[in-house]
Amino acid sequence: MNVKVKLFGLLPRRFPGYNPEQGMEVLLPQGARVKDLLARLDISKEEGGIVAMNGLVQKADAELRDGSVVHVFHPIAGG
Amino acid sequence: MKFLRVNMTEKSIQAEDVPQAYLGLGGRGLTSIFIDAEVTPTCDPLGPENKLIFAPGLLSGTTLINTSRISIGAKSPLTGGIKESNVGGTVSAALGRLGITAIIVEGKAPQGELYLLKIDENAEARLLPALGFKGTRTYALVETLQKDHGAKNGILCIGPAGENQLASASIQSTDVDGRPCRAAGRGGLGAVMGSKGLKALIVSQGGKHPDALADPEAFKGAAMIFAKAVKEHPFSGQLMPALGTAMLVGPINAAGAFPSFNATQGVLDGWERISGEKLAETIKARGGKSGHMGCSQCIIHCSNEFVDAQGKYVTAALEYETIWATGGMTGITDLDSIARMDFLCDDIGLDTMNTGVAIAVAMDAGYKPFGDAQAAIEMLEEIVKGTELGKAIGNGPVSVGKHFNHHRVPVAKNQSIAAYDPRGIQGMAVTYATSPMGADHTAGWVVGQNLAAFGGKLDPLSPQGQVEVSRAAQIATAAFDCTGLCQFAATAANDVPEAGQALLTLLGAKLGTALTQEDVNALGVRVIKAERAFNRKAGLTNKADRLAKFFYEEPLPPHNKTVLVSDEEMDRTFNF
Numbered sequence: 001m002n003v004k005v006k007l008f009g010l011l012p013r014r015f016p017g018y019n020p021e022q023g024m025e026v027l028l029p030q031g032a033r034v035k036d037l038l039a040r041l042d043i044s045k046e047e048g049g050i051v052a053m054n055g056l057v058q059k060a061d062a063e064l065r066d067g068s069v070v071h072v073f074h075p076i077a078g079g
Numbered sequence: 080m081k082f083l084r085v086n087m088t089e090k091s092i093q094a095e096d097v098p099q100a101y102l103g104l105g106g107r108g109l110t111s112i113f114i115d116a117e118v119t120p121t122c123d124p125l126g127p128e129n130k131l132i133f134a135p136g137l138l139s140g141t142t143l144i145n146t147s148r149i150s151i152g153a154k155s156p157l158t159g160g161i162k163e164s165n166v167g168g169t170v171s172a173a174l175g176r177l178g179i180t181a182i183i184v185e186g187k188a189p190q191g192e193l194y195l196l197k198i199d200e201n202a203e204a205r206l207l208p209a210l211g212f213k214g215t216r217t218y219a220l221v222e223t224l225q226k227d228h229g230a231k232n233g234i235l236c237i238g239p240a241g242e243n244q245l246a247s248a249s250i251q252s253t254d255v256d257g258r259p260c261r262a263a264g265r266g267g268l269g270a271v272m273g274s275k276g277l278k279a280l281i282v283s284q285g286g287k288h289p290d291a292l293a294d295p296e297a298f299k300g301a302a303m304i305f306a307k308a309v310k311e312h313p314f315s316g317q318l319m320p321a322l323g324t325a326m327l328v329g330p331i332n333a334a335g336a337f338p339s340f341n342a343t344q345g346v347l348d349g350w351e352r353i354s355g356e357k358l359a360e361t362i363k364a365r366g367g368k369s370g371h372m373g374c375s376q377c378i379i380h381c382s383n384e385f386v387d388a389q390g391k392y393v394t395a396a397l398e399y400e401t402i403w404a405t406g407g408m409t410g411i412t413d414l415d416s417i418a419r420m421d422f423l424c425d426d427i428g429l430d431t432m433n434t435g436v437a438i439a440v441a442m443d444a445g446y447k448p449f450g451d452a453q454a455a456i457e458m459l460e461e462i463v464k465g466t467e468l469g470k471a472i473g474n475g476p477v478s479v480g481k482h483f484n485h486h487r488v489p490v491a492k493n494q495s496i497a498a499y500d501p502r503g504i505q506g507m508a509v510t511y512a513t514s515p516m517g518a519d520h521t522a523g524w525v526v527g528q529n530l531a532a533f534g535g536k537l538d539p540l541s542p543q544g545q546v547e548v549s550r551a552a553q554i555a556t557a558a559f560d561c562t563g564l565c566q567f568a569a570t571a572a573n574d575v576p577e578a579g580q581a582l583l584t585l586l587g588a589k590l591g592t593a594l595t596q597e598d599v600n601a602l603g604v605r606v607i608k609a610e611r612a613f614n615r616k617a618g619l620t621n622k623a624d625r626l627a628k629f630f631y632e633e634p635l636p637p638h639n640k641t642v643l644v645s646d647e648e649m650d651r652t653f654n655f
Binding site: 008009010020034035038045046047048049050051052055056057058059060071073074075076077 | 313314317318321322326327329330333334335346354355356526527530531532533534535536539567569570573637638
């Protein structure tokens with residue numbers, strides 16, 4: 001399946017040629033989970049702590065759906 | 080270790096040893112326990128019985144990094160309860176280096192009189208007449224004060240809003256560049272300072288007599304470990320200097336919890352135009368500064384200097400909460416207008432959050448359309464003119480709701496919520512409703528735990544477990560706010576065990592007693608107990624620990640949830 005990934009914060013710098021308007025398509029096996037996507041992109045949990053699929057934040061074990069738009073943000077802290 | 084008591088009725092100043100009851104306290108712990116002990120809870124917040132206390136943190140004035148928070152406390156004219164609002168800048172470290180534990184401002188100058196309180200490098204304090212500064216805005220004020228008294232002074236001051244005793248009035252602090260751009264914004268403490276007849280505190284940064292450390296060697300070693308952890312942590316070491324607090328715009332919108340159009344939408348259409356990424360890009364393209372140092376001894380540098388298209392300074396430290404209040408809530412998705420409003424709030428001396436939300440309530444009531452930046456800026460100027468509408472805006476969202484007879488007023492205990500909708504992150508409903516401070520995101524920030532993909536099972540849209548995380552966060556924060564440390568340095572202390580241990584060592588080495596994590600938690604509980612005791616005596620019972628009614632009735636798109644935490648659960652938050 002395909003998901004469209006949009007990266008925020010300092011994450012885009014990790015992917016040369018990344019286009020912030022378009023995001024990037026990532027091909028994954030059926031049944032892949034949020035943590036599998038992050039592993040595939042080599043984004044550690046220290047770097048990518050918040051993941052939203054189609055506008056809803058997800059836990060690491062959530063299953064991804066084909067054609068979804070996935071936003072990946074840094075972990076947040078503070079107040 | 081001394082208190083300076085400044086009596087504005089008699090124009091007298093007395094230095095006294097710190098009374099036994101307050102030994103070992105600093106920051107919020109000192110201000111709250113002091114207010115509970117010395118202020119009549121039912122007093123008029125703007126009358127002579129109220130007291131305004133300025134207390135640097137326990138570690139302020141030491142060599143430790145990021146210890147520049149000063150707590151300011153009083154009875155709040157906004158909430159009617161106890162208030163502690165803290166701010167960075169330069170005054171906390173300056174007072175710490177002078178060996179001053181707190182400044183207490185009591186009484187009230189006769190109507191029409193105005194004073195400066197100047198504290199020199201020998202910790203000698205004087206009251207100076209300041210009638211010539213009546214009505215002066217903060218940028219012009221500090222420019223003159225620095226000319227008259229030297230640039231090596233930290234300044235806390237009020238603008239016209241404080242002099243006019245409006246309930247959203249802030250106390251502004253100078254940053255390391257001497258600009259009055261950092262605010263103890265919440266709870267109308269600027270109005271209390273105005274009621275006393277005090278325009279500014281001018282504090283020498285040349286003090287050389289901080290309180291002695293009980294164990295300087297242990298302190299030195301732990302300070303190095305702590306600084307290293309803060310520098311190496313990805314959040315405080317990389318992300319904050321690159322994007323500042325505005326980095327939150329993206330994730331909170333992604334979570335559907337960014338209150339927009341006066342909290343009728345959880346996602347702001349066009350949020351990418353006002354995101355941290357966009358802000359950093361705009362600042363870079365125009366030659367402004369990201370990764371700017373705002374506070375003494377800071378190594379995080381989350382501040383920024385926003386400049387216009389010509390590269391001219393507009394404002395410093397355009398922050399997430401301000402971008403939200405003056406942008407998201409009003410539907411204004413233009414950084415230049417937001418920066419202008421931030422500058423005006425600092426210059427007039429207003430809490431950007433309470434004021435942005437007040438403008439949003441006026442727009443929602445139909446006074447002006449959402450997204451009208453010109454109208455928003457005019458509303459800010461109305462505050463200075465002192466018109467009826469200006470007074471309503473300057474007194475905050477509840478006052479605007481009454482002015483327009485409009486029901487949707489996003490507050491708890493009369494104070495506006497912050498940039499996390501309690502319907503989209505239910506844990507923030509608990510913090511906003513139960514904090515003794517009124518709706519205050521810094522009192523127990525449970526956003527990270529709710530949204531994190533890893534390590535935790537909290538569902539932001541469910542009330543399950545939210546009381547427990549809010550309770551723990553509020554206790555930890557109440558203790559942390561005693562230290563003078565910046566909350567952004569707390570991340571390293573929470574995530575890196577050696578840094579957490581170092582913090583205990585630092586406090587122990589300052590106080591001369593070995594501390595455990597349990598001792599620190601007990602301090603947090605003690606502080607909250609004092610705050611709640613004051614509030615109860617002031618008439619704020621558990622019935623005040625609720626959010627505005629519409630949060631329970633009007634679902635927030637896109638998740639279409641209301642606040643689901645029951646009153647009974649709210650009342651369980653402080654089970655001690």
